[in-house]
Amino acid sequence: MKLTRRGFLSGAVSIGLGSTLGTSALLSSCVDKDKDKQVLLHSINELYIPELPDKAMDGRPLKAALIGCGGRGIGAAFNFLDAANDVSIVALADLFPDKLEAGRQRLKQGKNVDIPDEMCFIGFDAYKKVCELPVDLVLIASPNCFHSEQMKYAVEHGKHVFVEKPAAIDSVGYRSFLAAAKQAVNVGLSVMPGTQYRFDRRFVASYRKVQEELIGNIVSGYVYYHTGRDQFIVRRPEWTDMEYMIRGHFNWNWVNGDQISNMLIHWIDVFNWFSHLKPMNAIGYGSRIRKNIGNVYDNFSMHFEYERGVTVEGMVRRIDGCDNGAGAIIHGEKGSWHSSDFSIRDRNGNKIWQYDEEAAKNEFKVHDMYTLEHIVLIDHIRKGKVLKVAESVAMSALTAVMARESAYTGKICTWDQMVTSDLNMLPKEMELVNVDLKQYEVPLAGIPYGGDL
Numbered sequence: 001m002k003l004t005r006r007g008f009l010s011g012a013v014s015i016g017l018g019s020t021l022g023t024s025a026l027l028s029s030c031v032d033k034d035k036d037k038q039v040l041l042h043s044i045n046e047l048y049i050p051e052l053p054d055k056a057m058d059g060r061p062l063k064a065a066l067i068g069c070g071g072r073g074i075g076a077a078f079n080f081l082d083a084a085n086d087v088s089i090v091a092l093a094d095l096f097p098d099k100l101e102a103g104r105q106r107l108k109q110g111k112n113v114d115i116p117d118e119m120c121f122i123g124f125d126a127y128k129k130v131c132e133l134p135v136d137l138v139l140i141a142s143p144n145c146f147h148s149e150q151m152k153y154a155v156e157h158g159k160h161v162f163v164e165k166p167a168a169i170d171s172v173g174y175r176s177f178l179a180a181a182k183q184a185v186n187v188g189l190s191v192m193p194g195t196q197y198r199f200d201r202r203f204v205a206s207y208r209k210v211q212e213e214l215i216g217n218i219v220s221g222y223v224y225y226h227t228g229r230d231q232f233i234v235r236r237p238e239w240t241d242m243e244y245m246i247r248g249h250f251n252w253n254w255v256n257g258d259q260i261s262n263m264l265i266h267w268i269d270v271f272n273w274f275s276h277l278k279p280m281n282a283i284g285y286g287s288r289i290r291k292n293i294g295n296v297y298d299n300f301s302m303h304f305e306y307e308r309g310v311t312v313e314g315m316v317r318r319i320d321g322c323d324n325g326a327g328a329i330i331h332g333e334k335g336s337w338h339s340s341d342f343s344i345r346d347r348n349g350n351k352i353w354q355y356d357e358e359a360a361k362n363e364f365k366v367h368d369m370y371t372l373e374h375i376v377l378i379d380h381i382r383k384g385k386v387l388k389v390a391e392s393v394a395m396s397a398l399t400a401v402m403a404r405e406s407a408y409t410g411k412i413c414t415w416d417q418m419v420t421s422d423l424n425m426l427p428k429e430m431e432l433v434n435v436d437l438k439q440y441e442v443p444l445a446g447i448p449y450g451g452d453l
Contacts, residue, residue, distance in 0.1 A: 047211055048388070048389070049204060049207065049208055050198070050199055050204060050376050051376075051379070052199065052201055052204065052364070052372050052375070052376070053375060053379070054364055054365045054366040054375075055083065055084060055085075055366070055375060056083050056084035056085075056374075056375045056378035056379045056382065057084075057378075057379055057382055057383070058084075058085055058086065058382075059086070059382030060086075060382065061086040061087070061088070062084070062086065062087045062088070062136045062137065062378065062381065062382075063087075063088055063090045063134070063135045063136050063137075064077075064080060064087065064088065064089050064090065064135055064136065064137050064138065064139055065089070065090065065091035065092070065093065065130035065131070065133060065135045065137075065138045065139070066089055066091070066092050066093065066103070066130075066138075066139045066141070067093045067094075067126070067127045067130060067138055067139065067140045067141065067142055067150055068093070068094060068140060068141035068142035068143075068164075069092055069093075069094040069099050069100045069102065069103025069104070070094075070099060070103065070141065072141045072164060073094075073103060073139070073141030073142075074103045074106045074107065074110075075141075075370065076139050076141050076162060076164070076194075076370070076374075077089050077103075077107060077111075077113075077139060078110060078111060079368070079370045079371045079373075079374045080139060080162070080374045080378075081111055081113070082371050082374075083371050083372075083374035083375045083377075083378055084374075084375065084378045087378065088113070089107060089111075089113050089115070089139075090115070090119060090133075090135060091115065091119040091120070091121070091130045091133055091135065092104060092107075092115050092119065092120050092121070092130075093120075093121045093122070093126035093127050093129065093130045094121075094122055094126060094142075095122065095123065095124060095126065095142075095246065096122065096243075096247070097122050100120055100122055104120065119133075124430050124431075127140075127142070127146070127150045127153065127154075128153060131150075131153050131154045131157045131159055132157060135159065136159070136160060136381065137159050137160035137161060137162065137377075137381070138150075138154045138159050138160075138161055138162070139162045140154070140161065140162065140163040140164060141164045141194075142164075143246060143249040143255050143256060144164075144165075144166055144169050144249070144255065144256045144257050144261065144262060145169055145173075145249075145254060145255050145256070145257070145425060145426055147163050147164065147166065147167060147168065147173070147177070148167060148168040148173035148174070148176045148177040148180070149173070149176065150163070151163045151167075151177060151180055151191065152176050152177070152179070152180040155180045155181075155183055155184045155187075155189055155191070156180075156183075158187070158189070159189070160189050160190045160191070160377070160381050161184070161189070161190075161191045161192065162191075162192045162194065162373075162374065162377060163191065163192070163193055163194065164193075164194035165193060165194045165195050165265055165266065165269075165393070165397075166257060166261045166262070166265045166396075166397040166400060167193055167390070167393050167394040167396075167397040168394065168397045168398070168401070169256070169257030169261045169397070169401060169425055170257075170401060170423045170424055170425045170426075171398070171401065171418055171419065171420070171421040171422065171423040171424070172422065172423065172424040173397075173424075173425075174394055174397060174398045174401070174418075174419070175419075177390070177394050177397070178391060178394045181390035181391045181394060182391065184386070184390065185386055185388055188384075188386055189386065190377060190380045190381055190385075190386055190387035191387065191389075191390040192373055192374070192376065192377040192387060192389070192390075193389065193390055193393040193394075194373070195265070195266060195269045195393050195396065196369040196370055196372075196373050197266060197269070197270055197273075197369065198269070198273060198373075198389065198393075199369055199372045199373040199375075199376050200369035200372065201355075201360055201364065201367060201369075201372070202342045202355045202357075202360075203270065203339075203342075203369075205342070205355050206274075206337055206339075206342055206344075206355065207273065207274055209337070209344055209353055210274050210330065210332075210337055210344075213332075213334075214334070214335065214344050214352070214353060215330065215331070215332030215333075215334055215335040215336055215337055215344055216332040216333035216334030216335065217332055217333045218274070218275045218277070218310055218330060218331070218332050219310060219331050219332060219333060220310060220311050220312065220313075220330075220331045221271045221275070221310075221311075221312040221313070221328060221329065221330045221331060222312065222313050222314075222328065222329045222331075223264060223267035223268055223270070223271055223312060223313075223314045223315075223327075223328045224264075224267065224314065224315045224316065224325065224326060224327060224328075225259075225263045225264045225266070225267060225315075225316045225317075225326040226315070226316070226317045226318075226322065226323065226324050226325050226326065227263070227317075227318055227324050227326070228318070228319060228320040228321065228322065228324060229318070229320070231248075231250045231251065232248075232251075232293065233247060233248035233251070235248075240432050240433050240434050241433070241434045241435045241437055242427075242430075242431065242432045242433055242434075242435060243432045245294075245440075246432075248293075248294065250262070250294075250296075251291075251293050251294025251295075251296055252294045252295060252296065252440065253294075253295055253296050253404075253425065253443070254425040254426065254427070254440065256296070257400070257401070257404070257425070258286075258296045258297060258300075258404050259296065259297060259298070259299075259300055259316045259317075259318055260284075260300055260302070260314075260316055260400045260401075260403050260404045261397065261400045261401060261404060263316055263318070264300070264314060264315075264316040264400065265396060265397065265400045266326075267314075267326065267327065267328045267339075268314065268396050268399050268400055269393060269396035270328050270339070271312055271328060271330060272392065272395060272396045272399060273392065273396075274330055274337070275306065275310065275330070277306040277307045277308065277310055278306065278307050278395070278415065279304050279305070279306050279395075279399045279402065279415050280304075280305045280306060280307060280414065280415055281304070281305050281402070281412055281413060281414040281415065282302055282303065282304045282305075282399075282402045282403040282406050282412070282413055283302065283303050283406050283412050283413075284300060284301070284302035284303075284403040284404065284405075284406035284407035284413075285300065285301050285302070285407055285445075286299060286300040286301070286404075286407035286408070286445075287299060288442060289319060290319050290320070295440050295441060295442045295443070297407070297442075297443075298317065298318050298319050299315075299316065299317040299318070299319065300314075300315065300316050300317075300403070300404070300407055301313075301314065301315045302314045302315075302403040302406065302407065304399070304403065314403065327339040327340050334346065334347065335347055335352065341354065342354060342355035343355070398415075398418055398419065401418060401423075402414075402415065402418045405418070405423070407443075407445065408443035408445065409443075409445065409446075409448075410445030410446040
């Protein structure tokens with residue numbers, strides 16, 4: 001794989017394309033008669049605000065296949081099984097046999113789900129085999145680099161989809177995911193991306209209040225994600241280079257997209273969702289302070305400019321021994337929303353609204369956002385309604401890519417450049433072979449990636 005950045009932004013062939021892809025159909029921040037006012041095109045009653053019951057409605061039995069049997073994959077399978085009656089996991093797919101078997105045993109022990117040998121598939125084409133089975137939906141929780149292609153294949157084979165975040169980690173993946181999301185809507189399939197905050201009771205209530213203009217027109221924001229738990233994997237002698245990188249996907253940018261796509265994406269998506277504004281450009285910075293394996297950074301900071309002059313500051317850090325925390329603050333003309341306590345405060349810092357945790361506990365039994373997102377997906381399938389959030393989530397994925405590429409290159413990256421770029425992080429051929437690891441060097445700002453001067 002030759003990942004040079006020298007010309008990756010040269011694919012911006014049409015400003016019109018960049019202005020069309022990813023633009024929200026929900027809100028507009030530009031009207032001719034008053035260009036300084038952010039205007040809702042729809043009333044609060046027309047915005048998509050999900051219903052969040054404690055369990056999905058009863059209906060026809062639904063069979064699902066799981067792609068990716070690691071911790072997040074089995075977690076998603078458990079959430080799916082908890083979300084409704086008459087749902088089942090009937091097939092498993094993973095690249096590695098030991099990963100599949102470990103997940104298979106967890107399903108057996110935790111949910112008494114016994115998957116027979118003939119419904120277990122391994123290898124790079126395993127996802128195709130389960131998508132070709134007579135199942136209703138697939139749950140995709142493979143490493144990030146595979147999400148867009150596997151989602152596309154599932155939709156092409158008529159399956160509803162749950163796909164973990166991020167939607168994509170590069171421009172080519174973004175366009176593939178976006179096209180598949182549009183196709184899904186056209187043929188009546190629902191796609192649930194794993195940006196679970198959109199289906200958390202606290203976030204949904206907060207979103208409603210922001211759309212009711214309790215903070216006024218949005219003017220700026222701050223998103224951050226700081227954590228430790230630097231992930232290290234000991235390489236086994238029998239592993240090839242490619243196997244080592246995929247198993248340790250959190251350490252290699254072509255597999256997981258680095259920390260912005262892998263972690264901060266959640267809070268970028270919250271801002272994009274709450275604001276319904278399109279990002280215009282980003283300038284990013286990043287480095288490796290403690291990490292000594294792989295080629296990802298352990299910290300980034302970035303500045304985004306959105307439509308109407310709205311700005312967002314972002315930071316993400318994954319370094320052990322530091323203060324941790326994650327969240328967002330969204331500032332408006334009249335006040336601000338804070339994820340730390342799900343409150344809205346006026347310009348003087350006085351709380352004028354706060355999510356009522358106790359009332360919610362009395363009204364609902366299920367508060368786990370990972371289960372709630374599956375409840376929403378199953379309800380849409382059983383009601384015959386199409387869930388239409390995937391395109392918006394894809395925009396958040398490319399917003400993250402834009403900031404990462406700015407940090408890698410030392411250049412300001414624009415939305416119009418990224419949306420038409422030929423940036424593709426994947427190797428040309430996916431095989432579990434040894435490769436020249438020098439081609440996976442740590443990116444250095446100001447120097448084309450891979451050292452190609």
